[in-house]
């Protein structure tokens with residue numbers, strides 16, 4: 001399995017470190033031709049407007065959309081915004097996944113928080129369904145899921161923070177900042 005991590009901006013190094021730790025070949029992606037040999041791609045957290053602008057300047061927008069039609073993509077935080085069909089404002093996005101996202105839905109950086117989530121889908125990689133400790137940093141909310149997209153996890157008040165549509169995965173939080181590799185292994189199951 002060969003997984004790429006979009007390395008235009010944000011915390012791509014942390015994703016690469018986790019992938020390598022669980023024995024997966026991982027590489028940084030900055031140019032269209034680097035997508036060629038990949039089985040899946042992770043788009044990291046960071047700043048979605050910056051990732052979008054850089055993707056336009058590096059001529060990556062269309063190659064990423066074509067890649068996503070065939071292969072698995074997982075967007076974490078800013079990456080989820082970039083993967084979505086609608087970010088509720090004008091900025092370059094891939095427009096692939098049938099979700100709308102609300103940027104900075106929890107307020108400013110100081111309002112960042114951590115919380116334990118129940119994510120039954122993770123039982124696919126670990127039958128013991130213990131809580132998933134999720135880290136939210138100026139996070140987006142998944143405002144709605146449409147079509148084939150489904151919610152994978154919600155906050156206690158019901159607001160959606162993880163979703164899946166076929167081989168596309170979106171999380172509002174940052175699994176690369178925890179020691180828990182279940183979400184990475186779950187993504188591998190979609191890429192495999």
Ligand code: GLN
Nearest residue numbers: 045046047048077078103
């Ligand atoms: N607030 C950022 C955005 O809107 C996302 C933050 C993050 O990725 N941690 O792009």
